Amino acid sequence: MSRINPWGAVRSLALRTPPWSSPRSGRIAAQGACISPISPRRGLADDTTFTRPPYPGHHYDGMSPPSPPPDTELELPAIDRESMVETWAPNFLNAEALAALEEAGTAQVTYDDTEGLKFERPERPGQHAQLQDRYHPVVDQVTKMLMQDGKLSKAQRHMSFILNYLRTTSPKPNPLRPLVPGSPPVEQLPMNPLAYLTAAIDSVAPLIRIRGLKGAAGGGQALELPEPLPVRARRRIAIQWIIDVVERKRSSGSGRTQFATRFGQEILAVVEGRSVVWERRALAHKQGTAARANLNHPAVAPRKKL
Amino acid sequence: MASTNCWRCLARPTQRLLGPASIIPSVTPASITASITAAFSTSALLAAAPAKSSETGMSRHIRIGKKLVLGKKKKPTEKKKSPAAGERKAFRKRITLSNDNAIEVRGLPEFTAERVVDLESAGLVTKIPVELVDQLRACEAFKASQNWKLFRSPHMLIREETVELAKQMTEAVDKKETLRMVITGDRGSGKSILGLQALATGFMNKWIVINIPEGLELTTAITDYSQVPNSDLFAHPTYTIKLMQAIYATNLPILSQHRVQKDHLHLPIAVSRGMPLSSMLNQSKEPEFAWPILQAFWQELLLPGRPPVLFSLDGLAHVMRVSEYRSPSFELIHSHDLGLVRLFTDALGGKTAFPNGGVVLGVTSKGNAPLLPSMDLALVQAAAEQAKREAPEAAADIEVPERDPFYRRYDDRVFDALKGVRVFHVQGLSRPEARALMEYWAASGIVRLRIDEKTVTEKWTIAGAGIIGEMERSALYDIRL
Numbered sequence: 001m002s003r004i005n006p007w008g009a010v011r012s013l014a015l016r017t018p019p020w021s022s023p024r025s026g027r028i029a030a031q032g033a034c035i036s037p038i039s040p041r042r043g044l045a046d047d048t049t050f051t052r053p054p055y056p057g058h059h060y061d062g063m064s065p066p067s068p069p070p071d072t073e074l075e076l077p078a079i080d081r082e083s084m085v086e087t088w089a090p091n092f093l094n095a096e097a098l099a100a101l102e103e104a105g106t107a108q109v110t111y112d113d114t115e116g117l118k119f120e121r122p123e124r125p126g127q128h129a130q131l132q133d134r135y136h137p138v139v140d141q142v143t144k145m146l147m148q149d150g151k152l153s154k155a156q157r158h159m160s161f162i163l164n165y166l167r168t169t170s171p172k173p174n175p176l177r178p179l180v181p182g183s184p185p186v187e188q189l190p191m192n193p194l195a196y197l198t199a200a201i202d203s204v205a206p207l208i209r210i211r212g213l214k215g216a217a218g219g220g221q222a223l224e225l226p227e228p229l230p231v232r233a234r235r236r237i238a239i240q241w242i243i244d245v246v247e248r249k250r251s252s253g254s255g256r257t258q259f260a261t262r263f264g265q266e267i268l269a270v271v272e273g274r275s276v277v278w279e280r281r282a283l284a285h286k287q288g289t290a291a292r293a294n295l296n297h298p299a300v301a302p303r304k305k306l
Numbered sequence: 307m308a309s310t311n312c313w314r315c316l317a318r319p320t321q322r323l324l325g326p327a328s329i330i331p332s333v334t335p336a337s338i339t340a341s342i343t344a345a346f347s348t349s350a351l352l353a354a355a356p357a358k359s360s361e362t363g364m365s366r367h368i369r370i371g372k373k374l375v376l377g378k379k380k381k382p383t384e385k386k387k388s389p390a391a392g393e394r395k396a397f398r399k400r401i402t403l404s405n406d407n408a409i410e411v412r413g414l415p416e417f418t419a420e421r422v423v424d425l426e427s428a429g430l431v432t433k434i435p436v437e438l439v440d441q442l443r444a445c446e447a448f449k450a451s452q453n454w455k456l457f458r459s460p461h462m463l464i465r466e467e468t469v470e471l472a473k474q475m476t477e478a479v480d481k482k483e484t485l486r487m488v489i490t491g492d493r494g495s496g497k498s499i500l501g502l503q504a505l506a507t508g509f510m511n512k513w514i515v516i517n518i519p520e521g522l523e524l525t526t527a528i529t530d531y532s533q534v535p536n537s538d539l540f541a542h543p544t545y546t547i548k549l550m551q552a553i554y555a556t557n558l559p560i561l562s563q564h565r566v567q568k569d570h571l572h573l574p575i576a577v578s579r580g581m582p583l584s585s586m587l588n589q590s591k592e593p594e595f596a597w598p599i600l601q602a603f604w605q606e607l608l609l610p611g612r613p614p615v616l617f618s619l620d621g622l623a624h625v626m627r628v629s630e631y632r633s634p635s636f637e638l639i640h641s642h643d644l645g646l647v648r649l650f651t652d653a654l655g656g657k658t659a660f661p662n663g664g665v666v667l668g669v670t671s672k673g674n675a676p677l678l679p680s681m682d683l684a685l686v687q688a689a690a691e692q693a694k695r696e697a698p699e700a701a702a703d704i705e706v707p708e709r710d711p712f713y714r715r716y717d718d719r720v721f722d723a724l725k726g727v728r729v730f731h732v733q734g735l736s737r738p739e740a741r742a743l744m745e746y747w748a749a750s751g752i753v754r755l756r757i758d759e760k761t762v763t764e765k766w767t768i769a770g771a772g773i774i775g776e777m778e779r780s781a782l783y784d785i786r787l
Contacts, residue, residue, distance in 0.1 A: 135785055169407075170406060192754075250387070251394075252397060258398075
């Protein structure tokens with residue numbers, strides 16, 4: 001237990017909220033009354049002082065200009081009206097502008113956006129709806145890795161043939177080689193070739209790679225250290241392994257679907273657990289496990305605090 | 307500068323021992339030799355090293371028998387079994403008509419002879435009956451580049467063009483006339499599928515259907531050929547046997563009902579009157595006998611009282627030019643001098659009379675098609691003349707294009723073969739048809755989109771106003787899944 005305990009003093013503080021308005025509308029009403037509409041929004045937020053609404057009993061909701069008090073003479077006899085006009089001018093125009101600003105802040109449309117347009121206004125593309133994001137990340141990565149000599153269009157053609165090959169194959173599940181958790185059941189994969197491809201690649205992707213720290217092991221030898229991989233790099237290694245196997249495979253056919261068929265057959269082999277890529281993954285993980293002890297090496301281990 | 311002398315014993319190194327004898331003549335005085343050799347050169351020492359290594363008691367760091375090998379070591383290459391003869395081509399040409407993973411679309415009507423001539427059924431996706439699938443497969447109407455392999459069972463869309471074509475065909479056959487027609491259109495607009503639908507119409511109406519699936523196979527010198535004795539023609543013996551077998555397989559129920567009526571004494575096989583017409587086709591598998599038998603069969607078919615004939619050829623451009631075959635005098639053979647092609651072009655040009663009614667259908671192809679000014683002009687002329695015939699009141703306004711007077715390589719035989727044909731121009735789908743097709747794709751589980759006005763219009767527009775091949779590219783071959 002520390003010697004200085006601030007909580008005792010803090011507990012005695014009282015935070016009082018104004019009883020007559022909800023926090024948000026109260027703030028708008030207050031600010032609407034005293035701050036000009038051209039003042040920036042940032043300044044409004046910084047204003048932490050609290051002020052009274054124009055007149056008691058009326059709660060300005062910020063959506064419509066406040067209706068004038070029905071019978072001011074009768075209802076507000078006790079308030080000094082001269083001073084109220086000066087300091088609390090019920091300038092509903094300001095309030096209206098501020099309400100509009102507030103609405104814009106909450107992304108509600110306040111203006112007529114179809115004015116001057118023949119058809120309805122097209123939606124703006126979102127952050128990840130740009131031209132470069134038009135393909136799924138896995139499809140994009142595989143396509144780019146299949147590309148040779150910068151012929152992207154040809155690689156895309158291969159990719160579409162691969163996906164259509166996957167549609168027509170029915171893999172048999174292998175309990176010894178389960179797919180990555182979260183992937184759909186094997187029987188359902190052909191209906192969704194993208195999930196098929198993703199499941200195959202993610203299942204054989206290694207989680208770690210071995211990084212060599214030059215000369216740290218002594219005698220000029222590199223100290224092998226396991227290093228976790230981000231998703232994209234993981235997939236990259238898996239795709240490269242699959243491509244290596246595909247390139248060594250004997251071509252059994254000819255024509256435009258020949259390469260795609262070989263690639264698709266390897267994806268099928270991965271899902272069915274027959275592929276040699278599984279062995280490569282196991283080897284990579286084994287090496288990583290062995291090199292795990294090196295993390296305690298003085299060259300890399302965090303120094304103990306004295 | 308370092309001295310060449312030994313710094314311990316003051317002895318001078320003997321150049322004769324270190325360097326090769328051929329470079330340093332023995333008569334050269336030692337002082338001159340020393341001035342020739344660069345003082346800092348190590349090449350002499352290196353050259354001497356192997357001689358030292360053979361001695362015993364050397365220091366450990368010099369390894370004996372290890373030589374520097376420059377360049378990469380060649381790995382012993384694994385001997386892989388090369389594909390068997392024809393295996394690679396079989397892979398390329400394999401036709402798959404079903405996909406067990408696709409969802410079966412139930413409740414679609416079947417393709418029938420009545421439905422195909424009914425304009426109400428335009429925009430209907432129909433199921434191809436199993437027997438018809440077998441017939442179409444036997445006559446090679448399905449192509450590997452078409453997308454049959456994605457769907458559970460073969461279905462096809464009846465378009466307005468299909469109905470129009472089927473109507474023209476059946477009307478001509480009913481009147482015992484000959485419809486001579488060439489199907490043209492943009493790339494990917496569905497010409498071959500329309501040809502397939504014409505064949506299906508023929509099968510459904512119980513006509514005799516003869517189909518040459520690729521004109522290219524007849525003229526690009528990939529099929530064996532031989533000269534026909536006592537004639538200027540050349541035959542394709544093996545191809546003709548295959549064609550006869552296909553005709554037999556597809557038309558057996560009809561052909562077996564008809565009997566041979568003529569005497570074919572010149573034939574190498576025994577053909578007697580009264581035997582079924584079908585047995586003419588399967589009696590011999592000898593390639594040498596194929597051409598005369600096919601000719602005799604063709605004569606039998608054209609006798610009165612036989613069923614109507616549908617003769618179709620895909621890839622018309624390839625049979626409208628000089629082939630790549632050579633005659634014995636090593637001159638290129640014109641395609642129309644090949645027996646099978648002559649049979650087709652005579653029928654298409656109107657030289658063959660079909661007393662029982664007939665349809666001769668040439669389907670052009672835009673993939674891998676040669677540029678043929680003669681054929682293009684002949685088709686444009688035929689289309690203009692057809693327009694004149696159809697609208698006699700406006701005939702004066704329609705201009706039939708003339709030959710270019712400065713082009714001298716026009717082929718008159720092509721003009722003869724295409725004289726008076728009807729030209730059927732295929733264009734894009736209409737939007738309701740596109741919608742029906744896309745709904746079928748979605749119901750099969752291939753296209754994972756909500757099929758509404760927006761998607762249909764989008765694909766239809768991307769596909770150049772409903773060019774069906776482009777629609778398939780943007781929907782079935784999309785990697786944006």
